[in-house]
Each structure stands twice: as C-alpha cells, then as structure tokens.
Amino acid sequence: MTETQPALATTKRKFHKLIDSIAASTSTTSLASTLGESNTSSTSLAHKTSPEPPNKRPRSSNASIERDRSISASQARIQALKDQLMTPKRAGTVRVVGKAVVSSPSTPRKQPNFQPYSQEQFLSRVKTFADVKKWTTKPDAINEVEWARRGWTCDTWNTVACRGGCEKRVAVKLYPKRKDAAGNAIPMSEDLAVEADDKLVEKYAEMIENGHAEDCLWRKRGCQKDIYHIPIASRTTSAASLLTRYQSFHPISADLPLLENITYPDPSIQDILPRASSLFNSTVPPPSSPTDVVAFTLAVFGWSGVSESRISLATCDHCFQRLGLWLSSDTRLKEMSQKLDVPIDSLRLNLLESHREHCPWKNATSQANSPDGPIANMPAWQTLQYILLGKQKCSPEEARGQARNVESMDLGSEAEYPRGSLDSAREVGAEEDTQSLQNKWQKFKAKLRRTTSKKSLKSIKSVRSGKSGHGKAGDG
Structure with missing residues (x-):
C-alpha cells in the first residue's frame, strides 16, 4: 500500500x-x-x-x-x-481605439449655401437687409431682392457678402455722405438729395452677378424670378395661414389701433366678414369685438402681431417691415395732427402702403402669379381675397365648369365665382341701376359657360358626326 x-x-x-x-x-x-x-x-x-x-x-x-x-x-x-470597439457611443463622443474624441453634443448639420430653389433661405437673406441701420433704399435694379436672389446677404453698412460661398464682399455706394455744420462727413450716412448716377447703378447691377468669384455657383445661376411668390392657390393652406396671423394679434389686442384709424383698399371689412364666415370654426371663432375686427383686417393684408420688449408690433414675414402699433393709437394721432397741423386722415395707418415696395403682398410683379390664369397681375392681398373671400356660390353645373377653368387653384368643396367680377359690378353699380347690373351678371355667366364648355361641345359634335357618317356607310 x-x-x-x-x-x-x-x-x-x-x-x-x-x-x-x-x-x-x-x-x-x-x-x-x-x-x-x-x-x-x-x-x-x-x-x-x-x-x-x-x-x-x-x-x-x-x-x-x-x-x-x-x-x-x-x-x-x-x-x-x-x-x-463594442462599447456603445455616448452622445457627443466618438470612440477611437485608445482615446476618446469629444464633439459638440448637438451640432446641427450646416445647410449648403447654394440653394437657389429654397424660398426659406431666400427670405433669410432678404431679412438681413431689413435693418435700416445697415441698408438704405436702393433703385429697383439693385434693391435687396436682386442681391438676395443671387446669394448675397447684408453684412455691414451698405455692404453685401456671399456668406458661406465665395466670401466676396461688395460695398454699394451710390450717394455722398452728409456733412455736419463744420463741413465734416458724417459716417454711415447718405445725402439722398443727390440723384444716383445711372451708370453707377448699371455697374452695381453687373456686380450682382460678377461680384462673385469665378468658381462660385451663385455667379452661374441665381434664384428664379418667382422665388418671392406667396403660395395662396391652396384654399386650405391659405385659410390656415390667415387664421394664424389673426390669432397672433390676440395677446396684444389692447394695443391695436381703432378701426377708423386704419385704411386699406376696398372692399370694406364689413363686406368681407360675412363672406368669410366659413373660414372660422369652434377653435377659432369669428371676430366678436372691435379689436377682433381690426386684428382680422391686419391679417387679411399679411400682417402678424408680435411683442418685443413690451412693445407691440405688426410685422410682415416676407418684406420684414415692422410697424409700431403705438404710433397709430388714437391719442398719438390726435397729438401729431395738432402738432403738425395736418388732418388726422393723412396720419392713419395704411395697411397696404406700409409694406415695402418689393413685398409680394403689395407688388404684383414680386407675387408673380400665373400670367394665363384668373389671378394674373394680382398682388398677394388681392389673390388672397379672390381665393378665400370674394366668391359667390353658383349652381353645381356652373361650379364644374368653373373648376375646369381654374386648374391651378384648390377651391375647396365648393367652386364659386371670382371676387373681381363682383367688385367690378359694385363699381358700375354706383352709376347704373340694379336691373342693368343683373343683366351684365347674367351675360357674364352665360359667356363663362360657353367658354368652359367649348371643348366639350366640340367633342359632342365630333361624336355626332362620326355616328352619322357610320350610319350612311351602313346604308350604302
């Protein structure tokens, strides 16, 4: 063992x-x-x-x-x-073998500079020219819209730059500087009493394109001419935008001017509201007070309400004009009328003229509606009233013909007659009696039916001729 x-x-x-x-x-x-x-x-x-x-x-x-x-x-x-290698990445950290490189936790991806089709970027460039301390009024050929259409933004005093692109800069100097009492030039000023030289304007017009570097994409192509167009053709979208602007004035309703202290083109808001009743709903009820009526009137002409530093403003999202509503208060207007010895009517707030000259709400060329449609040569405010507010109901047969004739517009569930014809009838009605108005309206409807059904009548005639020819051949 x-x-x-x-x-x-x-x-x-x-x-x-x-x-x-x-x-x-x-x-x-x-x-x-x-x-x-x-x-x-x-x-x-x-x-x-x-x-x-x-x-x-x-x-x-x-x-x-x-x-x-x-x-x-x-x-x-x-x-x-x-x-x-297998450890999950933490937010904002890139894992590398042996080390960790920490990046920004939420760095948004930079948008490309050259997007000639983007209206959002175009408007963001136009907005840089809105500050009167940086950009002054220029002739139409070299205004802010023309520069923004070619990718330029306002950088410093009357100076444009291709930010994010070729980074070129152009100083636009059309007028000499003003001088003080001692004869010294005042910095960042212009003597607008001197007329701009036409040849100098032409030179700057060429610089809008040639000011870019040779390899810059903005030198080769700019935005389309209709980039400023406000898409109002969709009735649903336009109604939603109108109600959004209308609601934006509710927080500052106490600072809105009186209805008699604002002016705008015809038709009157009292005529518009009954025809616009279908736009409102339980969430957004129709105007029920004088301030609501003023808010809706401002919204119809493209204005939105904001409050900045306790100051109530009416702003435009396309020309970026800003109106201090306190300047149009009844007390202020009466005070200025007495001080300047002018009638108070000349001091009232004009909702259309207060837009900048190039604004599509005011400028039909900037709005660039279809030239062959019923809204051709209309600025945005007229287009909006035509689509949303200015139609009369018609029979189902006429509605189908009108819907075929107006192909580019969404008229909603009901196709209705244009506001323009009614306005024309109203103007003529001041001179003619009611009977003649009814006769003209009947003639207009008959002509419209003939126009819209012209193609269908041709097709019916061709079918009938084909049938008759076929019958004769069979008899032979």
Missing part, C-alpha cells in the same frame, strides 16, 4: 494540469483576471495534492505555465480592444 500512494498523487496532479491546459487553450473570450484566478486555483490545488515542493515540479508543468501566461496576455489585449 505504501508503494502505490506516490503513483496516485502523481496521476491526480497530471490530471489537474491537463484540465488547466485544456481550459486555457479553449477559452478565447475570458478576461485576463479570470485566467489569473484559474491559474491561482490550479496552483493551490497542486500544492494540496502533491507532496513535492513547488521547486521540484517537472519541466512540463513550467512550459504549461509559460504558455498560459502568454495566452492570458494576448487574450487581455484582445479583450481590451473588444471593450473599446
């Missing part, structure tokens, strides 16, 4: 070493710490089961330990790489 005991211990020791070597060679994903723990446990086990001291172990066990150590080191490096 005493001779077999060493053999049993040796066998057990070899068995455990074999298990350790197999585990070390097959485990490729375990961490270095785990491998170290397994090596420690196997070593302690060998101490317990082997009567020999550690320095008496055979050479095979030493080779196995060295192999385990090399495998553990390589596995540790592999696992470290896996940890870096």
